Amino acid sequence: MLKKVFFITCYLFLANCIPLNAQDVSLFEQFNGRYDYLAIGNTLNPLENNGNTFCTILESSEASLNINANQTIIKAYLYWAGSGPGDSNVSLNGTPFSADDTYTVDYTTESNVELTYFSSYADITDFIVTNGNGIYTFSDLDINSVLLSNPGYCGNRTNFGGWSIYVIYEDTSLPLNQVSLFQGLQIINRNVGEIEINLNNINVFDNEGAKIGFLAWEGDNALNFGESLSINGNIISNPPLNLADNAFNGTNTFTNSTDFFNADLDVYSIENNIAIGDTSAIIRMTTGDFDDFGIFRADLIIINNIITVLNSKLPDATIRLDNSTVQCNSNSIALDYTVFNLNSTEQLPSNTPIAFYFDGVLIGQSQTTVAIPIGENEIGSIVLEIPEDVNSEITVLAMVDDIGNMTGIVDETDETNNTNTRVIELINSPEIEVLAPLKGCNEGFSTSTFNLYQAIEGNDYHPETIEFYESIEDLENGNDSILDPSSYNNTSIPQTIYIKIPDFPCYRILAFDLIIENCPPRIPQGFSPNDDQTNDWFNIQGLYNVFVDHDLKIFNRHGVLIFEGDNDQPWTGIINRGINGIGNRVPVGTYYFVLNLNDSDYRPMVGWVYVNY
Structure with a gap:
């Protein structure tokens, strides 16, 4: 059974974004499909920091968004950054926004003054979808007070403020792309002259049209000492806007602007710098060199995010354990699961193997039954047998694309998200x-x-x-x-x-x-031994084969013993004792009996029985 789902996923399984507990630039979110992106933004610096009047930040600035009619907005993020520990509340077109998270980095100046810089972001997808194309005005970033209270920023000429909006959109005319957004906050400066950022979890199916974009802060056009940007060992440039030796120079590729003071919003073609089949790329940024007077000079550059757009055709198998059914006092578990192909640019093939483990031991295997298209899923079920003598609470691990030994057979966009676990309570009946x-x-x-x-x-x-x-x-x-x-x-x-x-x-x-x-026998008052098959013998209920050691004595009205019987010989009216009539039937009359049960719980029973024919 296939179920269509909206196809946008974060890096963790089923749209849970990576928690921002680290500030290194790393994979934040991926979009797979006929997707691309654009970015707008502006600086809040009135001039580059190497001018004469620079130690103020503008109250607002604006930029224009223009999405084509055939492009559907999928996601939009607002980024803002500046000097100081951060301001988490800003406005866009008069609408207040609070930061979803904030990154910070520190820089120690030549005079040993420590300065802090920040970047925040907020998901503004609904706002951009509602407002659409037009002019966006960013305001209410309060860092002027920080600049006034700490002269180190202006004294070091590293005061800045700015903002940007990233928009990821769908366009059916595009090829299948993987748009990967990496973000964090890392710094290069005179103290740390280069950094390398390894972009993992990418997949290059075709390098035609491949591109990479950056959002960086504080770069100065006038400080071009040892400043470079390279990918996989190749220095990239975009002349005349971005020269090979001045990558961070206050430019905006989207508007072809050179007055994006102390910020860079740039995009580069990387068709010749990345190869088909690549699953990662190494970004290297440098700053610092000696000027004509032998003085070491370096720019302060803060990298905020990196975004890549690459042709990609790979599935991405993930699995979710859904409902489980257990029987009382049974180690059998009926388990429902769903296999997804969300973070993908290709269908997931049929017969993709699935393995189920308990405590590291393989307990079941299954597979997908049909090819799962991009953005869809398949629902399945399996009955698992849990080993005996386990605790009532167990954890089952499911792994899709696993042949039963933690080994997969399908190349995927992400090989690290194939597992899911479920805690299951086995049901045991209470004590008897x-x-x-x-x-x-x-x-x-x-x-x-x-x-x-x-x-x-x-x-x-x-x-x-x-x-x-x-x-x-x-x-x-x-x-x-x-x-x-x-x-x-x-x-x-x-x-x-x-x-x-x-x-x-x-x-x-x-x-x-x-x-x-052994209940007390029930003695009848008489019987008729006339061979009519009814009441033909002295049938004492609850005696025979119950009190097996009993003995029965019958006497005539003169006190003469005429019969002795036991468990094997009931009385049928025949005389078996005395000197006369042995073997004959007794005449009609009343007879006296003595029944000794030979049971310590009972005394001998005596009484009269009437014989009639």
Whole structure:
């Protein structure tokens, strides 16, 4: 099943942007599709810092945005920067904005004065989409007070303020591109004359039209000592605007301006500086050299962000573990998952392998069933068997593009975002609740007929929802429940019966024993031994095969013993003792009996029985 999703992702899985706990310029966000970008902005410096009047910052400045009708705005960020520790609240066209985050860097001057510089950014996508093309005025950046309170900025001629808006847009006429936005705040100066920034997580499918853009602060056109910008070891330039030996010179490529004082908003073609198949690029920036008088001179340059636009055709497999279903007292887990192809410029092929792990051990494998287009996903499910004897709370790790040994087979735009975990609680039933035993009268050979429902009489249970089992194994597996609990004959003594009662999300287990008692025999008042198959013998209920050691004596009305019997010989009216009539039936009349149960719990039973034909 495929589900269409809007295709914009941050570097972390499913649109969670990288937390800005470091200030090195690093990958912040990627956009994959028919995308490109443009930037506008302006300085707040009235002149370059090497002029005569420079130690003030303008209250506002403006720039014009012009997006073509066939270009759809996808994302927009406002950047602002300046001298001092920062001002997180500014305005754009009179609308206040607060910083999503702020970066700072420090610079120690020749006179050992430490100066701090900042850059902030805010996501203003909705604002730009709503307002569209036109003039944007930036204001309310309060750093003049910092300049007045700390003369080191102006004294060192490193006071600046400025702003820029980056707009990433979609244009269906464009090739499939990967737009990668890297940001942070890094500095080069007389103390640190060069830095290298490694741009990772890029993919070059075709270098035609490849370009790289920069937003940098404080560069001065007049200070061009050892100043260069290179990519993969090749110095890049954009003459006449940006010369090879003066990369940071207060220019704006988008407007072809040279009065973007103490800031640079530049774009360079890098078709010849990056190769098909490259997955990273090394940016090197330098400043510092000796002037004609042998004095070491250097510009102060603060790099804020770097953006690349490269043709790219690679998928990016990510996975999310969704719902999990567990059965009570079972180590089987039914797991739903979704495979995404979001941060991509190519479809994810079918049969992309998926592996599932618990505690580092492979416990299941699956694969995608169809090719997943850019920006879409596929939903799947799998049943996993967790090893026995584990804690009730477990963590399952899923890895897409994994053949089962942490090895992938699909080249992706990002090889580091293929995993997802889910904590799952296995469900175990509570301890068995023991009920009072259920007692039954011995009906012979230590068996009895029980109404098992009597064990739970007085409790608020619904008979139609409960089940009885002869073993705990049958109960847990749901096998061979007792079909007629109201008339059940025990199979052993004592015998334990188990009750399963639904109790979401699991069930309760109750248990009770069946106990057999030898109940007092029930003696009839007479019988008729006439061979009519009805009441033909002295049938004492609960005697035979119950009190197996009993003996029975029958006497006539004269007190003469005429019969002796036991468990194997009941009385059918035949005389088997005395001197007369052995083997004959007794005449109609009343006879005296003595029944000795030979059970310590019972005294001998005596009485009269009437024989009639």
